[in-house]
């Protein structure tokens with residue numbers, strides 16, 4: 391753990407906070423006195439996804455939203471990968487290895503639109519045990535993938551599983567991470583391996599997602615064949631999906647209007663910000679400015695005090711509502727506000 395912590399701190403290189411072994415696993419504490427209003431961290435996502443219904447309206451590069459209007463700049467002719475400006479489109483296309491990324495996105499769009507008519511959610515039978523079924527299904531997939539190398543390209547294309555909205559959203563995020571691992575060299579990429587992954591917890595709670603995850607894996611395995619071979623393994627894809635479940639942050643419409651009515655456009659993963667634990671009365675506020683996430687102290691923070699953000703998009707929800715929202719991150723909130731409200 392300590393070696394990991396040293397490596398994480400070296401990678402983040404913050405003058406304001408350090409990552410340390412806290413009561414909730416890793417956490418962040420102030421290195422020095424932090425005045426209210428001080429920006430303590432900022433980062434750009436390693437990978438993100440814009441949810442299918444918003445894909446024409448939210449810029450894939452900077453998350454700009456123009457009040458629900460379809461954006462003018464796009465990849466390809468018919469497909470739905472949209473940008474708010476020529477410069478966002480160009481900057482996206484000019485990154486390293488981007489031709490492959492662009493082609494992947496366009497193929498994914500085309501396949502999603504085609505699948506929609508046929509897609510059927512696979513139900514999880516109530517008499518099965520989620521963790522047994524998970525083990526059996528992933529073993530089956532490992533047997534299946536031995537045949538992928540022998541398939542002709544046309545057969546691989548025909549074997550792509552139908553995908554629904556959940557698969558589509560996740561595949562975009564997972565491929566974004568894989569692409570960074572293949573072509574990037576960012577701080578965010580180096581920090582990925584230190585994050586918690588929760589795919590077992592999620593499957594126990596929502597067992598039908600097992601089939602969704604299997605389809606995601608099959609889609610990525612088939613469509614990246616010969617391009618990203620060594621990193622497309624079941625363990626690794628499960629890790630990437632599992633990481634997003636407890637570390638990704640929503641891409642919310644940022645406005646000064648009532649927080650509760652905000653729209654959720656998608657999610658993104660910034661590993662360097664994933665070591666902030668949650669409090670229902672946080673001392674650091676997260677704000678998105680374009681595709682940058684900025685973390686600012688909202689009170690004076692003394693040296694060695696913990697830094698907490700709020701994971702939820704909370705207004706003035708009561709204890710029960712907050713706890714139920716936070717259970718989606720698979721933890722029972724132990725913050726001082728919750729402890730106080732539980733006692734009273």
Ligand SMILES: C[S@@+](CC[C@H](N)C(=O)[O-])C[C@H]1O[C@@H](n2cnc3c(N)ncnc32)[C@H](O)[C@@H]1O
Nearest residue numbers: 414415416636637664665667668721723724725
């Ligand atoms: C984004 S990670 C934060 C970093 C994490 N502590 C680690 O060790 O990598 C979120 C996880 O931290 C833990 N956590 C964060 N805030 C918490 C809180 N207020 N109460 C209990 N657990 C918390 C939970 O396990 C949660 O799933």
